[in-house]
Amino acid sequence: MSSPAERAALGRRARQHSPRSSHGPWIPSADRPDPVVTLERQGADRLRDLLPIRYGRMAASPFAFLRGAAAVMAGDLAATPHTGLTVQLCGDAHLLNFGLFAAPDRALLFDLNDFDETYPGPFEWDVKRLAASIAVAARDNGHSDRQAHRAALTSVTAYRTNMRRLASLGELAVWYERIDAHELLPLIRTARHRRRAEHTLAQATRRTSLHALGKLTETTPDGRRRIAYDPPLLEPAGVSDAAAVRKMFGDYRSTLAEERRRLLDRYRFVDAARKVVGVGSVGTRCFIVLLAGRDADDPLFLQIKEATRSVVEDHIPNHGPYIHPGHRVVSGQRLLQAAGDIFLGWMTGPQGRSFYWRQLRDMKGSADVTVMPPDELLAYAGLCGTALARAHARSGDRVALAAYLGGKDGFDRAVAAFALHYADQTARDHAALRGAISAGVLTAATGV
Incomplete structure (x- = not known):
């Protein structure tokens, strides 16, 4: 293991081939792929009947487009200079992929909460996607470009300052670092924002499997509990799919630690249904499973989601692990x-096909960024930057990253400038999608 001084020197050397100011410009190349073609290519192996829902959701606004266009932005980021300082990327670190969830000790934490595109890659790709999403969201909310720039800048500054703080800590201290959601309340300055935050925390605390039992299930005439269907978003799994889910359940069990297999064995399979989730994920195969423990009023909801090739993989020269x-x-x-x-x-x-399993509802929650005024978005942007730094510090060389970023705000200002340039690009790409829909090239289902 290299010494801290050697690791810091590595980070400073990265400035030579990738100056911090180089992260600011965004000039699309003449041969940049058509974003609509990229989306169509991505949808080729998805469930065709669900793709109109995906396109309809993405067409709703530039921010909705950005959410679903991780593949488009991954290609764009790959065309920019990069540091070579590798972390485990989230791969899709936009503003709504941060949120609340329950730790095993039942503490409510704030952190990244979507990992479909995770892959090793240059740390700045996540930082740029976060900053761009903040700028796009700010514009969607009617904020000025000055306010959008300030919010994006705040997220990057929070990332840099927290990475430098974490670089000075020991390994276990970094590993155990976490953001307790309830500890955030005293930091919120205004009563209005505090009330909104308290409401979000209360909602997340209630979002458990027991709460979902009343929302997602119904009782049949013969007294059995089953998932309540809501086509096309929640549909019966069908005989063949239900049988496949049962088979997958047994295989999935073997990937859990022994004590967790013992816990899972105390539940019995009740029902399964196909579910549409998110924006960018629409069209991938996804199911929810209802299990019952001690009795019918002791439920566990699991989500089974198809895992495909990460959008980052095509742009990383070395094969991942x-x-x-x-x-x-x-x-x-x-x-x-x-x-x-x-x-x-x-x-x-x-x-x-590859799948992963997780709990459907375990005190999960997220902020509604579409209603945030400028000062509230500013604070939230800083929180997301802080969480991203903590995640990258666990997976990458935090000492090298801190040395590259430095004590001044050159990197922050460059990425904030990129965020506004890329917000312009997103607006053009969103218009291209809407044009393809109007021309009949794509079919979109709105309001679904």
Whole structure:
């Protein structure tokens, strides 16, 4: 293991081939792929009947487009200079992929909460996607470009200052670092923002499997509990899919630690249904499973989600350490999150497709960024930057990263400038999607 001084020297040397100011410009190349073509290519192996929902959701606003266009932005980031300072990327670190969830000790934490695209890569790709998403969200909310720039800058400054703080800590201290959601309340300055935060925390605390039992299930005439269907977003799994889910359940069990297998064995399979989730994920195969423990009023909801090739993989020259995409997602989540879901696991399903399993609801929650005024978005942006730094410090060389970033704000200002340039690009790409829909090239289902 290199000494801290050697690691810091590595970070400073990265400035020579990738100056911090080089992260500011965004000039799309003449041969930049058509974003609509990129989305169509990504959808080729998805469930075709669900793709209109994906396109309809992405067409709603530039921010909705950005959420679903991780593949587009990954290609754009790969065309920019990069540091070579590698971390386990979230791969899709936009503003809404941060949120609340319960740790195994039932503390409510704030952290990254989506890892479908996780993969090793240059640390700045996550930072740039976060900053760009903040700028796009700010514009969608009617904020000025000055306010959008300030919010993006705040997120990057929080990332840099916290990475430098974490670089000075010991290994276990960094590993155990976490953001307790309830500790954030005293930091919120205004009563209005504090009330909104308290409401979000209360909602997350109630979002458990027991709460979902009343929301997602119904009782049949013969007295059995089953998932209540809401087509096309929540549909019966069908005989073949239900049988496949049962088979997958047994295989998934083997990827859990022994004590967690023992816990899972205390539940029995009740029902399964196909579920549409998110924006960018629409069209991938996803199911929810209802299990019952001690009795019918002791439920556990699990989500089974298809894991495909990360959007980052096509742009990284070296092969990553993961053969199984489900293993990639699970390993990335365990590495990046401060505390993991005890039921997180993976397996191979029908037709050789990869899946991962997790709890559907375990005190999960997220802020509604679409209603945030400028000062509230500013504070939230800083919180997300802090959480991203903590995740990267666990998976990368935090000493080298801190040395590269430095004590001044050159990197911060460069990435904030990029964020506004990329917000312009997102607006153009969103218009291209809407144009393709209007021309009949793509079919979109709105309001779904």
